[in-house]
Amino acid sequence: MTFQKLTIQEMRQKLISGQLTSVELTQGCLDRIKATDGQLNAFITVCEEEALAAAAEADQQLAAGNAALLTGIPVAVKDIFNTLDVRTTCASKILDNYVSPYDATTITKLRDQGAIIVGKLNMDEFAMGSSGENSAAGAVRNPWDTERVPGGSSSGSAAAVAAGQVVATLGTDTGGSVRQPASHCGVVGLKPTYGRVSRYGVVAFASSLDQVGPVAGNVEDCALMLGAVAGYDPADSTSVDCPVPDYLENLKAGVSGKKIGLPKEYFIDGLDPDIKKGIDAAIETYRQLGAEIVEVSLPHTDYSVACYYLIAMAEASSNLARYDGVRFGARQDSGDGLNGMYQQTRSAGFGDEVKRRIMLGTYALSSGYYDAYYLKAQKVRTLIRQDFQHVFEQVDMLLTPVAPTPAFKIGEMVNDPLQMYLSDIFTIPTNLAGTCAMSLPCGFSEDGLPVGLQLIGKPFAEAEMLQAAYAFEQATDWHKRAPEL
Amino acid sequence: MNSRYEVVIGLEVHVQLTTKTKIFCGCSKEFGQFPNSQTCPVCLGLPGALPVLSRQVVDDAIRAGLATNCQISPHSIFARKNYFYPDLPKGYQISQFELPICEHGWLDIETQESGKKRLGITRIHMEEDAGKLLHNDGGNSSVDLNRACTPLLEVVSEPDMRSSDEAIAYLKQLHQIVVYLGICDGNLDEGSFRCDANVSIRPWGQEELGTRAELKNLNSFRFIKQAIEYEVERQIDVIDAGEKVVQETRLFDPDAGVSRSMRGKEEAHDYRYFPDPDLLPLQVSDQWVEEVRQQLPEMPTAKRQRYQGEFGLPEYDAGVISAERPLTEYFEALVKIYDQPKICANWVMGDILGALKDKNLSIAQCPITPELLGGILQRIGDNTISGKIAKTVFEDVWKSGKTADQVIEEKGLKQVTDSGAIESIVDEIIAANPDQVAEYRGGKDKLMGFFVGQVMKASKGKANPGMANQLLKKKLAE
Numbered sequence: 004m005t006f007q008k009l010t011i012q013e014m015r016q017k018l019i020s021g022q023l024t025s026v027e028l029t030q031g032c033l034d035r036i037k038a039t040d041g042q043l044n045a046f047i048t049v050c051e052e053e054a055l056a057a058a059a060e061a062d063q064q065l066a067a068g069n070a071a072l073l074t075g076i077p078v079a080v081k082d083i084f085n086t087l088d089v090r091t092t093c094a095s096k097i098l099d100n101y102v103s104p105y106d107a108t109t110i111t112k113l114r115d116q117g118a119i120i121v122g123k124l125n126m127d128e129f130a131m132g133s134s135g136e137n138s139a140a141g142a143v144r145n146p147w148d149t150e151r152v153p154g155g156s157s158s159g160s161a162a163a164v165a166a167g168q169v170v171a172t173l174g175t176d177t178g179g180s181v182r183q184p185a186s187h188c189g190v191v192g193l194k195p196t197y198g199r200v201s202r203y204g205v206v207a208f209a210s211s212l213d214q215v216g217p218v219a220g221n222v223e224d225c226a227l228m229l230g231a232v233a234g235y236d237p238a239d240s241t242s243v244d245c246p247v248p249d250y251l252e253n254l255k256a257g258v259s260g261k262k263i264g265l266p267k268e269y270f271i272d273g274l275d276p277d278i279k280k281g282i283d284a285a286i287e288t289y290r291q292l293g294a295e296i297v298e299v300s301l302p303h304t305d306y307s308v309a310c311y312y313l314i315a316m317a318e319a320s321s322n323l324a325r326y327d328g329v330r331f332g333a334r335q336d337s338g339d340g341l342n343g344m345y346q347q348t349r350s351a352g353f354g355d356e357v358k359r360r361i362m363l364g365t366y367a368l369s370s371g372y373y374d375a376y377y378l379k380a381q382k383v384r385t386l387i388r389q390d391f392q393h394v395f396e397q398v399d400m401l402l403t404p405v406a407p408t409p410a411f412k413i414g415e416m417v418n419d420p421l422q423m424y425l426s427d428i429f430t431i432p433t434n435l436a437g438t439c440a441m442s443l444p445c446g447f448s449e450d451g452l453p454v455g456l457q458l459i460g461k462p463f464a465e466a467e468m469l470q471a472a473y474a475f476e477q478a479t480d481w482h483k484r485a486p487e488l
Numbered sequence: 489m490n491s492r493y494e495v496v497i498g499l500e501v502h503v504q505l506t507t508k509t510k511i512f513c514g515c516s517k518e519f520g521q522f523p524n525s526q527t528c529p530v531c532l533g534l535p536g537a538l539p540v541l542s543r544q545v546v547d548d549a550i551r552a553g554l555a556t557n558c559q560i561s562p563h564s565i566f567a568r569k570n571y572f573y574p575d576l577p578k579g580y581q582i583s584q585f586e587l588p589i590c591e592h593g594w595l596d597i598e599t600q601e602s603g604k605k606r607l608g609i610t611r612i613h614m615e616e617d618a619g620k621l622l623h624n625d626g627g628n629s630s631v632d633l634n635r636a637c638t639p640l641l642e643v644v645s646e647p648d649m650r651s652s653d654e655a656i657a658y659l660k661q662l663h664q665i666v667v668y669l670g671i672c673d674g675n676l677d678e679g680s681f682r683c684d685a686n687v688s689i690r691p692w693g694q695e696e697l698g699t700r701a702e703l704k705n706l707n708s709f710r711f712i713k714q715a716i717e718y719e720v721e722r723q724i725d726v727i728d729a730g731e732k733v734v735q736e737t738r739l740f741d742p743d744a745g746v747s748r749s750m751r752g753k754e755e756a757h758d759y760r761y762f763p764d765p766d767l768l769p770l771q772v773s774d775q776w777v778e779e780v781r782q783q784l785p786e787m788p789t790a791k792r793q794r795y796q797g798e799f800g801l802p803e804y805d806a807g808v809i810s811a812e813r814p815l816t817e818y819f820e821a822l823v824k825i826y827d828q829p830k831i832c833a834n835w836v837m838g839d840i841l842g843a844l845k846d847k848n849l850s851i852a853q854c855p856i857t858p859e860l861l862g863g864i865l866q867r868i869g870d871n872t873i874s875g876k877i878a879k880t881v882f883e884d885v886w887k888s889g890k891t892a893d894q895v896i897e898e899k900g901l902k903q904v905t906d907s908g909a910i911e912s913i914v915d916e917i918i919a920a921n922p923d924q925v926a927e928y929r930g931g932k933d934k935l936m937g938f939f940v941g942q943v944m945k946a947s948k949g950k951a952n953p954g955m956a957n958q959l960l961k962k963k964l965a966e
Binding site for chain 2: 320369370
């Protein structure tokens with residue numbers, strides 16, 4: 004049985020009414036993964052036994068009338084979330100077979116809501132990449148065209164939803180890692196405001212930028228998933244103690260009378276014509292839905308990629324120091340002493356992109372360079388944050404492209420890391436500013452590849468942003484298309 | 489003091505706090521537990537774990553800052569100090585670098601050589617400790633992370649000290665303060681109070697500082713003094729030999745009384761400090777500081793002054809008693825029971841401290857509580873027992889834990905003040921010693937001591953010595 008056309012809410016109704024059991028649903032999901040993952044490589048670990056056991060338990064809860072938000076619903080998470088008893092690899096050789104002794108806060112929240120975790124999703128190693136190619140578990144493929152990348156780094160999180168393997172997933176977004184793959188795979192992905200969702204138990208890439216975000220097939224499911232994981236966590240000092248609204252409650256509020264800004268720096272000459280076409284049509288749709296469209300300016304946009312990569316790599320160089328082979332992970336030691344063990348372990352354990360970023364980050368923090376690089380980048384970050392504060396005094400939200408091009412071919416940019424970094428140009432500024440943003444489907448390229456549109460909301464205004472996304476989704480049918488696999 | 493070179497010393501002291509939990513997680517930090525039994529994902533540095541700052545540690549840092557006359561920063565930052573070592577699980581230590589919590593403090597010290605002097609404290613910051621490496625017989629090493637993430641305060645002085653005596657005076661005072669505050673157990677052996685000394689010399693009159701050596705592994709005040717003095721002599725020898733002092737870290741070997749260079753540390757480490765993005769900047773409000781200030785105990789200097797003023801104790805007595813907080817508590821409790829501070833001070837400094845020293849006990853372990861000692865003093869005061877008998881009573885109370893009244897009652901030690909009873913003893917003594925009586929009457933006044941002694945002996949010490957004296961004088965004059 005396949006259930007890939009069902010939404011979370013539909014599954015929930017069938018489970019509660021007894022039309023469907025969680026075991027059937029979970030088995031269907033596992034079957035779908037088995038049938039399609041050979042082509043996609045979206046999963047690193049599928050936990051069939053654990054999932055079916057949890058599903059059987061969920062069925063008992065359902066039978067007893069104890070249905071929480073996600074009771075019995077199979078989901079999957081990026082392999083960056085620590086999960087008790089199931090390995091957490093971060094798609095890195097250095098964490099091959101690493102099993103965490105604890106669950107991330109977001110995993111606990113999913114479990115508390117009754118979700119069935121069917122597996123751990125493939126990704127760019129340590130979330131470093133925009134294509135899903137930097138994985139020790141092999142590249143992830145785009146369900147719309149398996150010769151193309153699904154985007155990254157939450158590559159499996161987007162591909163699995165697009166292919167109907169699971170109804171929803173969690174990813175992480177440091178510079179666009181939820182939104183860009185969601186865009187390339189034609190699904191909905193959301194990066195919450197920094198501090199909205201706990202980072203505890205999520206393997207850190209760049210601590211001041213990382214944020215957990217849901218991926219789903221439609222806006223309502225995405226809102227539901229966000230509600231399930233959002234909220235203050237005393238174990239994460241950077242999580243913010245402000246109440247979580249019911250994101251589903253006013254989802255249908257519409258956008259009439261809302262002011263949507265188009266930052267002129269995002270509508271540059273040379274934007275891919277397929278992207279331009281999709282975005283222009285989306286702008287027109289919003290106009291028809293009653294929104295007021297105005298041009299605004301985010302003057303420091305040009306500096307955001309440079310600023311982002313300095314900060315992200317500096318933080319990463321420090322965050323990844325703990326992978327030293329001493330306490331866990333794959334140690335390499337040919338007996339050349341302590342430094343030899345460190346060098347061999349880290350040389351063998353990290354992939355090229357991770358090494359590149361550790362080296363660049365280490366350099367940026369080094370004495371004599373710190374002021375010129377890291378400190379300067381922090382100052383620019385403040386300017387970028389101020390840019391957003393200023394435009395949000397003028398408009399309710401922003402509308403931009405997600406990525407400069409649709410999904411590119413596997414291998415196309417592997418030897419051009421700089422070009423790869425530039426593919427995050429439209430998503431990076433919101434991570435620097437800490438505000439919320441999401442990606443939703445707004446068309447297809449001539450080649451039949453999904454094109455995404457990005458909405459950027461005010462800090463902690465996820466509800467308002469989701470309302471605008473929902474209005475657009477109701478007015479279009481892009482989200483209803485599914486790839487043939 | 490050297491005639492050619494001026495000695496310059498700055499000290500860095502690591503104060504391990506006595507908080508129940510570690511600085512960034514809820515693990516216990518009890519000393520001496522099974523390796524790695526007091527750990528969690530946070531202090532193990534596991535992937536995804538995040539630090540949460542303990543409020544108690546901030547309170548303690550503010551306490552230390554206020555007690556050392558520091559300014560408490562309303563805004564301070566935690567930073568990562570990056571380096572690889574197996575006892576450092578995250579590959580960085582969370583510390584404070586720019587913007588520490590306390591700055592610009594000072595302590596007043598006094599030494600015989602230089603008299604009273606004010607020494608600057610540059611800063612006090614909070615940080616986490618590293619774990620410990622255990623070196624096994626087979627040449628392997630194991631890591632124990634029980635100590636990882638335990639809270640430390642690092643107290644950095646200005647290079648204001650000019651002799652090992654000044655350095656020791658500063659350290660002893662700082663030690664006294666943190667122990668008084670109850671934020672550190674002060675145990676140098678277990679590393680609860682660790683000192684690194686930066687030592688350099690320069691020709692008299694030269695403004696510029698000489699190249700310094702950093703001395704480590706100094707776990708007693710005596711070793712610190714030895715190590716500094718050794719280092720000063722070493723640097724003089726180096727310069728006199730026409731060579732240059734190199735900046736280096738040196739490890740003191742207390743057995744050999746010398747220090748050795750730690751090779752490989754000579755190149756300055758690049759720790760790549762940057763603000764820890766996992767911890768928000770720490771905001772300390774004026775109200776917070778005031779709350780902590782209200783709870784500060786009376787500090788040693790203030791106590792010493794009060795003992796001299798309010799209690800009229802001599803400076804020496806006030807200094808001895810105010811040295812340790814438990815001793816002041818004992819003394820103050822005693823004075824509440826027996827309102828003769830000087831007598832109380834004599835007994836505390838003499839009998840109590842003497843007996844404790846003999847038995848190698850601390851004041852907290854003293855079997856005679858202030859209440860029990862107060863009971864003895866009251867019985868002396870009301871002439872129930874003589875000062876001499878009191879010493880016997882003291883010993884009995886020490887051993888048995890009984891009250892003075894119980895001991896006096898049971899052993900019949902009550903002083904004889906019945907003049908008839910004493911008079912009959914005096915008569916017996918006079919009758920039994922005709923030779924001495926004759927000599928006394930012949931002008932040998934010194935013999936009075938002999939007669940009193942005989943009376944006391946005959947009464948088994950219980951006769952009131954004053955009355956015995958009076959009666960003897962009267963009878964011998966007859």
